[in-house]
Amino acid sequence: MKFVDEFRDPKLIRQAAQEIRRLARPDQHYRLMEVCGGHTHAIYRFALQDVLPDNIELVHGPGCPVCVLPMGRVDDGLSLASEHDVILTAFGDMMRVPGRTGSPLEHKARGADIRMVYSPLDALAIARANPDREVVFFAIGFETTAPSTALTLRAARQLGVRNFSVFCNHVTIIPAIRAILESPDMRVAAFIGPGHVSTVIGCRPYEFICRDYGKPIVTSGFEPLDVLQSIVMILRQLEQGVARVENQYARVVPWEGNLPALRVMAEVFELRPFFEWRGLGFISQSALRIRDGYAEWDAERRYSMPGVRVTDPKAAQCGEVLKGVLRPHQCKLFGKECTPEHPVGALMVSSEGACAAYYNYALRTPQAAGV
Amino acid sequence: MCLAIPGRIVEFLPESHLAVVEVASVRRKVNVDLVREDGLAVGDWVLIHVGFAMSKIGLAEAEEQMRLLAMLGEDRLAMDELEGYQFG
Numbered sequence: 001m002k003f004v005d006e007f008r009d010p011k012l013i014r015q016a017a018q019e020i021r022r023l024a025r026p027d028q029h030y031r032l033m034e035v036c037g038g039h040t041h042a043i044y045r046f047a048l049q050d051v052l053p054d055n056i057e058l059v060h061g062p063g064c065p066v067c068v069l070p071m072g073r074v075d076d077g078l079s080l081a082s083e084h085d086v087i088l089t090a091f092g093d094m095m096r097v098p099g100r101t102g103s104p105l106e107h108k109a110r111g112a113d114i115r116m117v118y119s120p121l122d123a124l125a126i127a128r129a130n131p132d133r134e135v136v137f138f139a140i141g142f143e144t145t146a147p148s149t150a151l152t153l154r155a156a157r158q159l160g161v162r163n164f165s166v167f168c169n170h171v172t173i174i175p176a177i178r179a180i181l182e183s184p185d186m187r188v189a190a191f192i193g194p195g196h197v198s199t200v201i202g203c204r205p206y207e208f209i210c211r212d213y214g215k216p217i218v219t220s221g222f223e224p225l226d227v228l229q230s231i232v233m234i235l236r237q238l239e240q241g242v243a244r245v246e247n248q249y250a251r252v253v254p255w256e257g258n259l260p261a262l263r264v265m266a267e268v269f270e271l272r273p274f275f276e277w278r279g280l281g282f283i284s285q286s287a288l289r290i291r292d293g294y295a296e297w298d299a300e301r302r303y304s305m306p307g308v309r310v311t312d313p314k315a316a317q318c319g320e321v322l323k324g325v326l327r328p329h330q331c332k333l334f335g336k337e338c339t340p341e342h343p344v345g346a347l348m349v350s351s352e353g354a355c356a357a358y359y360n361y362a363l364r365t366p367q368a369a370g371v
Numbered sequence: 372m373c374l375a376i377p378g379r380i381v382e383f384l385p386e387s388h389l390a391v392v393e394v395a396s397v398r399r400k401v402n403v404d405l406v407r408e409d410g411l412a413v414g415d416w417v418l419i420h421v422g423f424a425m426s427k428i429g430l431a432e433a434e435e436q437m438r439l440l441a442m443l444g445e446d447r448l449a450m451d452e453l454e455g456y457q458f459g
Contacts, residue, residue, distance in 0.1 A: 008438070037373050038373055038375075041443055042439075042443065045442070045443055045444075046442075065373070091421070117455075117457075118421065118422065118451075118452045118453075118455040118456055118457075119421045119422025119423070119456055119458060120421065120422070121402065121422050121456075121458035121459070122422070122455075122456065122457045122458050124458065125457050125458040126457075141373075144373060144420055144425070145373075145420060145421055147405060147423070147425070148402075148420065148421045148422065148423040151388075151402060151404055151405070151423065155388070196373065196375055196418075196420065196425070199418070199425055199426045200425065222439055223435065223439055251428075251429070251431075251432055252418070252426060252428055252432055254426075258405055258406075258425065258426065259408065260404065260405045260406075260407070260408055261405045261425070264404075264405075351443075351445070352373055
C-alpha cells in the first residue's frame, strides 16, 4: 500500500481494502474489467493492484479511443492530407498513432498539412479562417466526445461553412461490452463502468449486462477510493448472488445521462451497420456515422479514401492486450521495439492506453506488475 | 482528449453558445449548450471536455477533479488544452 498515505482519506482507503479482503472468497478468482482509459491510467498510476488481494485481477478493456481504432482508418485519415490536399485536424492523442506509413505527426514532418486541435470547434474555426482550403476533423472517441462533434457539425450547417467536414470514427461503448461478454476467451466476473462516458449515456444502457449476462457493473469515479469502493460494491453483489447496475460516481454521473447530448447525437449521427475495432474485429452497430441531413459535412462521402483493412504489425499483440487476454508486458514487443517514445502499437501512445500506463508506472514498481 | 477539466462559469456571452470559464485564473470560452438545461448560473462549476461543458458539478467535485489531474500528472496538459482553445 505504498501510495495510500498520499491519498485523501487514507483511513477510508484502508477500510475499503479490508472490506475487499473480507468479501473476496479465497477459493475464487475475480477478473474485473474496466472499459475507460481514465480508469486504466488511474489504476496504474496509483498501483491499485497492490492494494488488492491476489485473487482480484483488474483487466483493462477497450476504453481508449485511439487504441481501438484500426490502422486502416488511420491510413484513410492520412490519405485526406496526402491525396486531397486538405488541412487535416486531430486531437493530440491521435497525432502519434501509427499508420502503415507513419503517424500523423510523421506525415506532418514530411509536409502534410496536419494540425493538432484541442476541440472540434477549433477545427471549424480553422475552416472559417481558411475559406480557400478544405478542412477535415478526424473525429475519434466514445460518447464523451461524440456530442461535441455533433454540436460542431450542427454549427457548421447553421453557419454554412462548406469547406469543413468530419471523418467520423466515433464508437459506442455498449456493443464493445457486449462483444466482450460474447467472446469465448473472456471470463469477466463484473465490470467497473466508465466515468465520463456515463455522464453522457447514463446508467440504463448497462442494464442488459445484468439482465442478460448476470454480471454486475458499477460506474466508478477515478480517485483511488472511488475505484476501491466500486470493487466493494461489486463484491457485495457477487456475494449476494445478484447483478445490478450501481452508480458509485453519482456525484457526477446522472442516472439518465445528459439528455441534450443524447438528443444532438441522435440528430447528427446514426449507427453504422458494423465497424472494425482493433482486437475485437467487426462489431455490428458499434460506431456512429453522419446522417444524410449532414451528408455535405461527411468526409467519407466527400472524398474517396482507400478503405483498406490493414493488419497490425505481426509481432504486436495489441488485440490480445485490448481484450485483457494478455497483460501489456506479455507482448513480445513491449518495452523493446515498442515504447511510449517509439510506439509500434496504439496502446503505447496515449496515457490511457494500457501499455503506456503500464510502461510509465508499473515498471517502476515491479512488485505491482508481478514481473 | 479524455481529460475532464473543471471550470467556473464567469460570464455568459449573449446570443452565443459560449460562456467564459475560469480554471486556475486562466479564462477561456467554452460551449455550454449541453448543460443549459441544468439551470446554469454564473459561479457554477462545470466539467469541460474538448471545449464543451459536459456536466454541472459542485465545488467539492471541481476541487477533487483538479487534485486528481495533478495526481495523474495531467494538470499541465489540462491547462495546455484550455489555453489551446482557439474558437470563440
